[in-house]
Amino acid sequence: MNVLRHVRKSSYLAVALLAAGVTSGAVFAADPGRTVFVPRAVIYPGDMITDATLIERQLLVSPENPPVFGEREQDLLGKVARRTLLPGELIPETGVRAESIIKQGRTYKLTYRSPFVSIVGVGVPMESGSAGEVVNVRNPETGIIIKARVEPDQTLAVDSQ
Numbered sequence: 001m002n003v004l005r006h007v008r009k010s011s012y013l014a015v016a017l018l019a020a021g022v023t024s025g026a027v028f029a030a031d032p033g034r035t036v037f038v039p040r041a042v043i044y045p046g047d048m049i050t051d052a053t054l055i056e057r058q059l060l061v062s063p064e065n066p067p068v069f070g071e072r073e074q075d076l077l078g079k080v081a082r083r084t085l086l087p088g089e090l091i092p093e094t095g096v097r098a099e100s101i102i103k104q105g106r107t108y109k110l111t112y113r114s115p116f117v118s119i120v121g122v123g124v125p126m127e128s129g130s131a132g133e134v135v136n137v138r139n140p141e142t143g144i145i146i147k148a149r150v151e152p153d154q155t156l157a158v159d160s161q
Helices: 002-030
Strands: 034-039 054-059 108-113 118-125 134-138 145-150 156-158
Touching (some): 118 145, 134 156
Antiparallel strands (some): 034 054, 145 156
C-alpha cells in the first residue's frame, strides 16, 4: 500500500514537471529573443568590421535583461577588432575600438584656443587615437609632453591644463 502511494505521488510529480516544462517551452517559443550581430568568419585584431563580416543571430534572453552589445549594427560597423573575434560568438564591447585617425609618431597640427588667444603649433602623439580620445602629445621643439584631444579633422586640441 505504501509503495502504491509512493508511485502515485511520483507520477503526479512527473506530470506536473512535464506540464511546467511544456509551458516554459511555449513561452520561449513565443518570444523570438533578440537579434545580435556576430562575426561570419574569424576577424583578426586590426581588421575593420563591415557588413560583409557580420551575420545576424537570435539570442534567447529574458525581456528584463539589459541590452546586449552588438544588437545595433551601428555599434560594430566601422570599428576595428582589438582581439580575435570568432564566428558565431558574441562580440564583447571591449573587443572592438574606433578606428585610429591619428598615428603614433607622426606630426599633427596642435591648437589651443581661448577667448583671448589662439596658438597653433605641431605635436607628435605618443599613442594612436580616435576622435574624442585624449592622448599624450610631445612638443618636438621643447620636448614637453601635454594632453590633447583628438579632433575628427585629424588635429589635436589642447584644453587648459
